[in-house]
Amino acid sequence: MTQSVVVQVGQCGNQVGCRFWDLALREHAHVNKRGLYDEALSSFFRNVDLRKSDGGDCCVGGRIQHLKARAVLIDMEEGVVNGILQGPLREVFDSTQLLTDVSGSGNNWAVGHLTYGSAYREAIVNKLRKAAEHCDCLQCFFLIHSMGGGTGSGLGTRVLSLLEEEFPDVCRIVTAMYPSAEDDVITSPYNSVLAMRELTEHADCVLPVENQSLVDIVNKISVMSHGAKPGSVLRKDSTVTSGQGSLSPTEKPFDAMNNIVANLLLNITSSARFEGSLNMDLNEIAMNLVPFPRLHYLVPSLTPLYTLADVNIPTRRLRPSLPFVSWNQEGWKTGLCSVPPVGHSHSLLALANNTCVKPTFMELRDRFTKLYRKKAHLHHYLDVDGMEQSIFSESLSSLSELIDEYHQLDATKARLIPDAPRLSIAR
Amino acid sequence: MSVVTVQLGQCGNQVGQQLFDVISSDAQDGQRKTYSSVSWERFFRQTSQGDFEARAVLVDMEPKVINHSMNRAAKSGRWRYAEASHFSQKQGSGNNWANGYRVLGPRHRDAVEELVRREVEHCDALAGFIPMMSVAGGTGSGVGTFVTQCLRDVYPSSFVLNHLTWPYGTGEVIVQNYNSVLTLAHLYQLSDALLVHENDAVHRICSQQLNLKQISFGDINRVIAHQLAGVLQPALTPDSCGAYSGNPLGELVSALACHPEYKLLSACSIPQMASASIAFSTFSWPALLKHLRQMLIANTKMEEGIDWQVRPPPASASRTSSLTAGGFNASLANLLILRGKDVYSAETGGFEDPAIYTSWLPPAEALSLWKSPVPFDKYEKSATLVSNSQALLRPLDDMVRKAWNMFASRAYIHQYVKFGISEEDFLDSFTSLEQVISSYAQLQC
Numbered sequence: 001m002t003q004s005v006v007v008q009v010g011q012c013g014n015q016v017g018c019r020f021w022d023l024a025l026r027e028h029a030h031v032n033k034r035g036l037y038d039e040a041l042s043s044f045f046r047n048v049d050l051r052k053s054d055g056g057d058c059c060v061g062g063r064i065q066h067l068k069a070r071a072v073l074i075d076m077e078e079g080v081v082n083g084i085l086q087g088p089l090r091e092v093f094d095s096t097q098l099l100t101d102v103s104g105s106g107n108n109w110a111v112g113h114l115t116y117g118s119a120y121r122e123a124i125v126n127k128l129r130k131a132a133e134h135c136d137c138l139q140c141f142f143l144i145h146s147m148g149g150g151t152g153s154g155l156g157t158r159v160l161s162l163l164e165e166e167f168p169d170v171c172r173i174v175t176a177m178y179p180s181a182e183d184d185v186i187t188s189p190y191n192s193v194l195a196m197r198e199l200t201e202h203a204d205c206v207l208p209v210e211n212q213s214l215v216d217i218v219n220k221i222s223v224m225s226h227g228a229k230p231g232s233v234l235r236k237d238s239t240v241t242s243g244q245g246s247l248s249p250t251e252k253p254f255d256a257m258n259n260i261v262a263n264l265l266l267n268i269t270s271s272a273r274f275e276g277s278l279n280m281d282l283n284e285i286a287m288n289l290v291p292f293p294r295l296h297y298l299v300p301s302l303t304p305l306y307t308l309a310d311v312n313i314p315t316r317r318l319r320p321s322l323p324f325v326s327w328n329q330e331g332w333k334t335g336l337c338s339v340p341p342v343g344h345s346h347s348l349l350a351l352a353n354n355t356c357v358k359p360t361f362m363e364l365r366d367r368f369t370k371l372y373r374k375k376a377h378l379h380h381y382l383d384v385d386g387m388e389q390s391i392f393s394e395s396l397s398s399l400s401e402l403i404d405e406y407h408q409l410d411a412t413k414a415r416l417i418p419d420a421p422r423l424s425i426a427r
Numbered sequence: 428m429s430v431v432t433v434q435l436g437q438c439g440n441q442v443g444q445q446l447f448d449v450i451s452s453d454a455q456d457g458q459r460k461t462y463s464s465v466s467w468e469r470f471f472r473q474t475s476q477g478d479f480e481a482r483a484v485l486v487d488m489e490p491k492v493i494n495h496s497m498n499r500a501a502k503s504g505r506w507r508y509a510e511a512s513h514f515s516q517k518q519g520s521g522n523n524w525a526n527g528y529r530v531l532g533p534r535h536r537d538a539v540e541e542l543v544r545r546e547v548e549h550c551d552a553l554a555g556f557i558p559m560m561s562v563a564g565g566t567g568s569g570v571g572t573f574v575t576q577c578l579r580d581v582y583p584s585s586f587v588l589n590h591l592t593w594p595y596g597t598g599e600v601i602v603q604n605y606n607s608v609l610t611l612a613h614l615y616q617l618s619d620a621l622l623v624h625e626n627d628a629v630h631r632i633c634s635q636q637l638n639l640k641q642i643s644f645g646d647i648n649r650v651i652a653h654q655l656a657g658v659l660q661p662a663l664t665p666d667s668c669g670a671y672s673g674n675p676l677g678e679l680v681s682a683l684a685c686h687p688e689y690k691l692l693s694a695c696s697i698p699q700m701a702s703a704s705i706a707f708s709t710f711s712w713p714a715l716l717k718h719l720r721q722m723l724i725a726n727t728k729m730e731e732g733i734d735w736q737v738r739p740p741p742a743s744a745s746r747t748s749s750l751t752a753g754g755f756n757a758s759l760a761n762l763l764i765l766r767g768k769d770v771y772s773a774e775t776g777g778f779e780d781p782a783i784y785t786s787w788l789p790p791a792e793a794l795s796l797w798k799s800p801v802p803f804d805k806y807e808k809s810a811t812l813v814s815n816s817q818a819l820l821r822p823l824d825d826m827v828r829k830a831w832n833m834f835a836s837r838a839y840i841h842q843y844v845k846f847g848i849s850e851e852d853f854l855d856s857f858t859s860l861e862q863v864i865s866s867y868a869q870l871q872c
Contacts, residue, residue: 001491002489002518137516137517137518278437279437279492279519281489281519283518283519283521283523284519284521284522284600287521287523287602287839287842290842291838291839292841326832327832327833327835327836327838328601328833330596330597330598330601331598331601332599333598333600334599419828419832420831420832420834422827423857425862425865
């Protein structure tokens with residue numbers, strides 16, 4: 001069984017991460033009735049016997065002593081991480097996994113990426129190394145951060161390139177939260193586009209999550225629960241909808257949205273953690289869903305989110321309605337895992353490498369250009385040591401090229417592409 | 428003589444476990460002691476405590492499936508896998524043939540060769556190897572191809588018969604066509620023959636013949652295991668002079684794979700029915716053989732819905748442009764294995780008809796007949812046909828066409844280049860398979 005390390009950066013990254021650890025503990029508690037530290041648990045947790053002097057990691061098979069998350073928490077201001085350390089999850093992290101500072105990044109990508117990136121480079125690499133050393137067989141780094149802020153997007157993407165340098169063979173899956181159009185951070189388009197370039201170049205896969213979509217989903221859920229249609233039942237104990245039954249009694253504002261993202265992460269790794277008749281490893285995700293190195297943005301969808309809907313949709317039924325590129329007409333990769341999530345009998349996670357991300361990226365580019373044309377707020381960035389205007393223009397062209405590549409694939413949609421002429425063999 | 432099976436990857440390990448299950452249950456039920464003892468000796472060895480351990484080496488790059496298979500075997504009570512005969516790693520091949528063939532295979536070569544060597548040493552006489560794998564994934568296909576190469580290098584005079592499972596055409600793994608093309612092209616040079624089961628065909632057997640509703644991979648694997656056991660269980664062959672043949676792989680290969688261009692073998696068996704129905708059915712050799720012959724020439728794997736209109740084309744017919752003329756499946760060679768009651772009176776003339784064979788091989792050379800008076804797997808009478816024919820031509824052509832279309836846009840190629848397989852290697856593999864396709868398409872002339 002392989003292990004994964006979660007690296008959560010910035011306010012959003014840490015809040016989502018916190019929900020993830022909460023849900024992961026709940027899922028394992030549900031499945032693991034005998035209190036043994038098994039392979040599934042070891043994929044995200046270490047089992048530590050505090051009485052041992054060498055900081056004793058225990059092997060798989062013994063009783064659970066003390067679970068520690070395989071995580072590194074990074075934030076340039078202390079509020080969120082302190083909140084976690086005072087909350088019910090404090091036992092799951094120890095101080096060696098944290099990296100904090102006091103003043104924050106001021107919503108400035110350059111401060112996060114360049115200033116803090118250089119200042120804390122050694123410390124970050126050390127903590128990552130420590131986490132990796134605790135793993136028997138490290139398969140994947142999950143990086144969680146937002147795109148609109150300063151720490152998450154700036155320092156988060158710096159961590160991404162450090163991961164590529166130090167651990168080139170380990171898969172890097174980034175869950176990136178994209179800001180909605182009404183985001184209160186004015187410079188979020190700048191931060192997002194600057195971060196996008198890093199993601200395109202250094203990540204193996206990116207799961208883009210738009211805040212707007214999460215808001216829509218949560219609203220729909222609350223509409224359903226308040227004016228429930230007959231026949232649709234809202235599962236109260238389902239892990240997607242609320243933190244009820246979880247460790248914290250009160251629910252904070254973004255909790256419902258973050259729960260959805262946390263569930264996404266849980267589902268992706270389920271086949272690697274539990275058995276099934278058609279196992280699917282994380283490196284198989286990258287292999288099958290990324291036909292060209294830069295086009296690695298996988299749009300996630302998850303069901304059920306709120307009803308007891310029957311999740312028996314075989315992929316073959318979906319096929320006729322989805323237009324695939326001509327050279328990948330049956331581009332389905334299937335994994336079957338026999339352990340369902342808590343509170344459900346089935347669930348379905350779909351990851352789609354789909355050109356539908358193109359409009360999102362185009363909007364992002366528009367918002368960026370609106371500010372950039374006027375050079376609004378640019379001086380905040382250019383004042384940072386190491387930041388140059390060329391970085392802006394390069395990031396913009398990286399994004400434009402990406403949009404073009406998606407556009408070309410889209411353009412083949414209506415056209416009937418004939419089979420490529422085959423090699424002819426001399427008789 | 429004993430056969431050493433090498434189970435590779437998830438599919439190989441799942442099908443292999445089912446195969447040993449069928450064989451052991453058949454050997455145990457056998458009314459004839461000679462049959463049973465030949466069968467046990469061929470596939471199992473007995474420990475000092477009297478337990479039967481399979482002559483198998485289990486290889487996978489991640490541990491879950493091997494553990495599962497070993498547990499299931501032990502639960503059967505009849506047989507088990509030897510404790511030390513498996514090799515696994517922590518992390519899989521990621522569905523990447525290049526990773527399996529260029530990185531993982533060489534990295535673990537010594538460990539796997541050691542396991543094989545120990546198993547071979549337990550054999551009084553080695554009949555050969557059966558590597559079992561799928562062609563769609565990364566370990567079975569990539570590591571499997573590398574291991575087949577090692578077997579060839581270390582045991583150059585032994586027979587190697589690869590059992591391959593081809594994936595559903597509609598996709599289990601997106602890059603399955605690439606992995607399949609690379610595997611088949613390489614194995615064609617390394618293996619003596621390739622015995623193929625297609626998931627699509629076996630699925631149809633399960634749904635239409637066996638009337639199963641929710642078909643799982645377990646059901647598929649059970650059908651494959653049944654057919655494979657029908658081929659491999661002891662039989663009296665023309666060369667074995669009244670005793671059960673001691674050289675099953677050698678005789679199969681020389682009966683069927685007479686030309687290096689033609690190595691693709693497929694199997695079909697009759698009858699195939701839900702076990703509950705067997706007790707209520709009566710079988711006659713004329714009916715069984717008539718259906719089986721039509722299944723061969725109409726290229727269908729089931730007794731249900733056979734197209735009786737398909738006939739061998741008249742001798743004067745000119746070459747047509749389609750791969751197979753009028754749906755007729757021309758054979759190069761056939762091996763017919765009859766098991767059960769009254770085998771000696773079974774009339775097999777239909778399979779000696781020159782019209783069903785290609786013109787450049789006389790039917791007397793093309794048909795081989797094996798018999799066993801012992802009923803197989805609860806069927807009073809049963810027949811298995813292994814044929815070297817055009818049956819796999821269409822699926823192979825589809826596979827190459829889809830892979831070629833994908834290659835034309837260079838999709839996913841960077842994933843293979845990363846591990847050392849270049850575009851040149853792809854082109855070589857495509858060329859080899861186009862040659863195979865062309866050879867099989869010409870069988871009708």
